[in-house]
Amino acid sequence: MSGPGFFPSRTVTLYLGRMFLTRTLAVLLALVLVLQALDLLSESGRILAHAGNGEAQIWRYVSLRVPEIIAQFLPFSVLLGTIIALSTLNQNSEVIALKAGGLSAHQVLAPLIVASLGVAAVSFAFNDSVVSRASAALDQWQKVEYGPVPAASGDRVNVWVRTENDLIHVQQVRGKGDAVRLTGITAYQRNGGSLKTIISADSGRRDGKGWRIENASRFDVAEGTITPLGSLHVGDGVRPDQFTLASVDADGLSFGALSTAISDLRRAGRPTKALEGALWHKLSGPLSAVLMPLLGAVAAFGLARSGKLFVRAVIGMALGFAYFVADNFALAMGNLGAYPPFLAAWAPFLLFLLVGEAVLVRTEE
Structure with a gap:
């Protein structure tokens, strides 16, 4: 199993990556179903309140809302999928077997990090091409109280x-x-x-x-x-x-369109700091999926029979959720002008990258 490369076994790499992705997708599907059902409970009354609306409008709302839910909770799904996968490996003593075969903690996590890079790339493309359009369409529909939306003309x-x-x-x-x-x-x-x-x-x-x-x-x-x-x-x-340029909705614009809007506002002498932070976050947000295997890695190591596997899983979740809190706080400070745009978008990512790496090296390497 050991070897000079960082991925010494193709079989182990595929096994770990597949386990991570299947559990992440399962968690994401469960979250989307539950959250969309709860969201419909609060919005269906408003949708049906408009004369002429019916089942077709309910399904239209679902088609516009689901992409937003996926984009918002995909990082949570990656975190929970990581913890479930690593806890299972630990409980079945597979991590012990991998380390006994010569793999370091970083090598055990390497397939998950590579898979999470793929998730981040897909997330960025999905947000840029699907979520931005769905958010803009839903925002326009809600402005007319779920009534007929005027034909789009660019005006x-x-x-x-x-x-x-x-x-x-x-x-x-x-x-x-x-x-x-x-x-x-x-x-x-x-x-x-x-x-x-x-x-x-x-x-x-x-x-x-x-x-x-x-x-x-x-x-x-x-x-x-x-x-x-x-x-x-x-x-x-x-x-x-x-x-x-009276109002620019960062969530309803793709990365390129938002960059163009910021350039137009800057030429007009208008403030753009909050929008610049949102632009950077369109990159750092999807890339946060790469952090989750590192933050959840604490659930993979340590003896399962010690009775502390649940505690280690909770610690992994706490680290992940602490990142999301710090990320939202930094964005809020950026919108208020307290943080520079680049710092507001990237500081939590870099901070928790160092935290996760420090925890992993301190405990396992």
Whole structure:
């Protein structure tokens, strides 16, 4: 069994990798079924509340929600699959046999780490091509309370922009830059926090530093009167990017699309730190699957007959869940601007990589 390579036995490598993958997939399937059933209990009432919705809309919701659940809980499944596989090997004394054959702890874990690299690659591709589209479609559907969604045209709808004390609502935004066209405009003009007038217009376009709106009318809140205004210049200082880049949903964009959106925002002088952290996390998130065999390795070693196998499995789960807590905390700090984007996305990964390696070397090597 021993040899000069890091994978001295093809049979052992395939055996360990297959055991790890089958248990990971089994745990993932169980989690998805349970969590999707619980999610439907809370959402089915809202879906069916819209007139005309029925079983087809329920299944549509499931098809959009399942990819999000898979992406969210795949790292948990890898952690639990690792612990189950390694605990089984330990309980059956297979780990002892492998080490007696000359394998080190790192060599025992090597097939699992290679398999987890494959899981991470598949996870990234799945998140980028499936989850991002499903999240964007589900978000649009929920915005219309599970009613009919307007045909996708690349235009932005229901955009709100704030300028000093005033608020501007636009039903539809088309184009980019100075070629932006606005449709269904409502401007709420306030003074000291009190609403004074409401200006409504059918359409608008860029005009100097502001906007030229057509077929406008003004409603005076104090007097309750409506005054036709025709063509009117409003919104000096409101930039086109405030309409086209008013809100960027990182979860609903692929890695490339999010990178492009960040570049557009940066050129427009808009803050991008939170989005940069989300962009880096699209890489570090799937790659967290590689950490799970290392963090769960404590369940593989030590004598099963000592009665501490369950305790070691709990320690492995505690290390894994501590990573997820640290990862979410770092992302939150990144969104608040307390951590740089790169640090917010990668610091927990690097920290727990060192922790897992230290635990493994300290106990087994």
